[in-house]
Amino acid sequence: MKTTNPLLEAFRAVLEERRAKGRLRALKVLPPDVADFSSNDFLSLSISPAFRELYLDNLCKTSNSHRIASSGSRLLDGDTDYAEDLEEFLARFHNAPSGRLFNSGYDANVGIYSCIPQRGDVIMYDELIHASTHDGMRLSRAGRRTPFKHNSVEDFQEKLQKEIDLDPLVRSGKRNVIVAVESLYSMEGDFAPIREILDVLESMLPLSNGHLIVDEAHSTGIFGPRGAGIVQGLGVEDRVFIRLHTFGKAVASNGAIVLCAPITREYLTNYARPLIFSSATGLPSLVATRTSYELMAEGATEPLQAQLQQRIELLRSSLANIAPASSAILCINHHPTSPIFSLRTKFPHDLAKICQKEGLMVRAIMSPTVPLGTERVRACLHARNSVEELEKLVDVIRKWVRVKEKELERARL
Ligand SMILES: Cc1ncc(COP(=O)(O)O)c(C=O)c1O
Structure with a gap:
């Protein structure tokens, strides 16, 4: 007779509970051709050909001794x-x-x-x-x-x-x-x-x-x-x-x-x-x-620091035009000069999915990573995010907010 394993059953139960709440954690490989608004590679050094060359050169030299x-x-x-x-x-x-x-x-x-x-x-x-x-x-x-x-x-x-x-x-x-x-x-x-x-x-x-x-x-x-x-x-x-x-x-x-x-x-x-x-x-x-x-x-990374700050300022000013009128849907928490934008919404999975479908990698951050009721989409900027990527991100968010507003209006009628 096949017996159930109580420990595995316990795992299954808690994982199912998380899944049902939309809070199941899972590994995801960043696809190669998406715009990165998610990683912590703030200076974009990890994708810099110059850094790679210097690193490999240093590693070759050092590994001899x-x-x-x-x-x-x-x-x-x-x-x-x-x-x-x-x-x-x-x-x-x-x-x-x-x-x-x-x-x-x-x-x-x-x-x-x-x-x-x-x-x-x-x-x-x-x-x-x-x-x-x-x-x-x-x-x-x-x-x-x-x-x-x-x-x-x-x-x-x-x-x-x-x-x-x-x-x-x-x-x-x-x-x-x-x-x-x-x-x-x-x-x-x-x-x-x-x-x-x-x-x-x-x-x-x-x-x-x-x-x-x-x-x-x-x-x-x-x-x-x-x-x-x-x-x-x-x-x-x-x-x-x-x-x-x-x-x-x-x-x-x-x-x-x-x-x-x-x-x-x-x-x-x-x-x-x-x-x-x-x-x-x-x-x-x-x-x-x-x-x-x-x-x-x-001082060789200072230009990257400066470029990152330009990108932050650009996204900050562009998002400011979207959010205030739409606070029922989206509330943008941003602190000047910070590379991390917290997009508070009741629908974080929804927004993250739309952005990801458009090739923009942002992530929904759910409880217990953040306190319950403060779920959000987190967007991180990097020195090498292009202006086009930023404009696309803003455009996708703007359109999503409009659609959500209409849905909300219809639900109220
Ligand atoms: C504030 C803070 N401290 C420590 C860590 C852990 O650092 P590491 O990724 O090097 O383990 C993290 C990682 O996200 C962090 O955000």
Whole structure:
């Protein structure tokens, strides 16, 4: 007699539930001839023939004297001069005292948040912080994890005051408060009020037990001097406890660097488990990161930064003509200079499908990736998006809004 497997049945049930709600996740390969309004290749470096040539040349040269794979954790046999030089180079570029490479931004956040907070410490985090930070926090020994309203300095201040009132150890400076923000939020496309948060933290915790950690995953390469990030653009790198720069987006590689004081770096090397218990990044990715950062350091990516900003301005002004009259259908959330446009609509699958049919790759972003009720279509701009692609995108959205408005009108009659 054939028996059912209860575990597989459980999988089937939850997947069916997701499918029914239109929230089933599935892998999709980006077709070769679509206009990319979806990837995080903000500077279009990963499709740049010049970058490819330089990268392959560097890889050929380096692989003569280095092994291709790391073949072990950094702490065993996976460390190389190349990785150590890269860390020094990146720390210099980012005006940081030291840096430690991680295999990904995900690993870095899990490593940071699982071990940096000491027993009983408080973590305060923006409610829209990335899943990798949540996963790290869950593993931590923190006594409390307190969210504050997205980008609200006022709410942050109120919640911090509550922590201070509640806990004499926080007041006396014996217990740490670790604050987690992203410089540019991946789904909203807006910027953290970093300077204001620092001002509040330093004035309310004058005994140096407040520590800000800034994840620059989406701003690396795009903002700040030569793409060095928003913290450096603000000139507040000395006031930030840890900065995280990831390489999987504008840098056109893989991996991440955690920038911090040498003592923090030594602590991470001893306690951050994703670093200790995973094979180190192999040479191909290290070389891609180095190639990209050398271009950034020479100023060679500045024209791409400028071109990206032109594209952003063009899309921003074109979309502004569509949205206000049609807010029942579409609400465009955009923050000046951000490459991420959040197109809020009750019909995200519908809009994404129409765009994709026209060869424009945008994606519907559904709960649980974003909070329920805030589903949207996310459009990301890249330096190499052509003006024609932008015009087509605007045209398709405009026509879709008209059709939806008519449908809505008919339904009301
Ligand atoms: C804010 C943020 N932090 C960290 C990560 C993880 O970075 P990685 O892709 O390098 O693992 C992401 C990825 O999307 C992110 O958006």
